[in-house]
Amino acid sequence: MKAWRLPPPFLLLLPAVIVLAAVVIIPLLLSFWSSLTPFRLTRPDSIYQFIGFRNYERIFTDSEFWIAFGRTVLLLTFALNLEMILGLGLAMLVERATRGQRILRTIMMFPMMFSPVLVGFQFKFMFNDNIGLINNALQSLGLTDQAIPWLIDGNLAFFAIMVAEIWSSTAVFAIFILAGLMAMPRDPLEAARVDGCTPWQTFRYVTWPFVMPFAFIAMTIRSLDVARAYDIIKIMTDGGPAKRTEVLWTLIARTGYSDAKMGMANAMSYVAILLSILFTFMFFRQLAKARAQIAAEW
Numbered sequence: 001m002k003a004w005r006l007p008p009p010f011l012l013l014l015p016a017v018i019v020l021a022a023v024v025i026i027p028l029l030l031s032f033w034s035s036l037t038p039f040r041l042t043r044p045d046s047i048y049q050f051i052g053f054r055n056y057e058r059i060f061t062d063s064e065f066w067i068a069f070g071r072t073v074l075l076l077t078f079a080l081n082l083e084m085i086l087g088l089g090l091a092m093l094v095e096r097a098t099r100g101q102r103i104l105r106t107i108m109m110f111p112m113m114f115s116p117v118l119v120g121f122q123f124k125f126m127f128n129d130n131i132g133l134i135n136n137a138l139q140s141l142g143l144t145d146q147a148i149p150w151l152i153d154g155n156l157a158f159f160a161i162m163v164a165e166i167w168s169s170t171a172v173f174a175i176f177i178l179a180g181l182m183a184m185p186r187d188p189l190e191a192a193r194v195d196g197c198t199p200w201q202t203f204r205y206v207t208w209p210f211v212m213p214f215a216f217i218a219m220t221i222r223s224l225d226v227a228r229a230y231d232i233i234k235i236m237t238d239g240g241p242a243k244r245t246e247v248l249w250t251l252i253a254r255t256g257y258s259d260a261k262m263g264m265a266n267a268m269s270y271v272a273i274l275l276s277i278l279f280t281f282m283f284f285r286q287l288a289k290a291r292a293q294i295a296a297e298w
Helices: 008-034 044-048 054-060 063-096 101-108 116-126 133-140 154-183 187-194 199-227 231-236 248-258 262-297
Strands: none
Touching (some): 008 262, 054 262, 063 101, 063 154, 063 262, 101 154, 116 154, 187 199, 231 248
């Protein structure tokens, strides 16, 4: 009787499965277990003390967590909508260009080449109240006679973070929408012009319904990025001043590493992931509706 052996396909996939389990599955299981314990970095033996879902119960009554969540939703709402509007305008300008369109597409992608850490340092310098480019430009133009504390005032700091996020990621919307505009058939546009439609009516009833699915794809990708925003905020304000710019993942990092409450931080992480999945599901539903509308009209 022949010795039992794994089928060749399973044998070939085994190294990848082992690596995946080592770097993804096992850390996920350990982090979930630690979320069920009062694990603190200063007390390693506390990871063996099971407390059930007590950390999760504390989260749902923790005002600090929900304030950070609301601020994350606020950042997500304003950043995504402004990025979509600016990306749409940028894509339409590039699509109408008769010369140098390839060069314009390359320049349009330029902000995406910077890492979030570098973007954070760049805008932290630009919004510096003493030597920053923004204040120097405003004072040189005579628009203000004193330095504006961009990163010290809570509202202005949140605005500065939003500007950095929009600058670095508007190109995502522009690229997807430009792809939709370039794939769009010209016959409906010509028919709209022949029927006497104004440019706004042509855009509202012909162009936008076609490129809407592309915009929703970009919105889904960017919603996941903004929901886990950390690098730019960490560099520019570190959640300050007085936690006025703290979002979910800066709160989780502070809870886990500064306060050493790793069990609570992991519980917050799983709640944040579930909320991100919920938002992604909502965007995918909107994407499915947009695709159905395109299929019905085109």
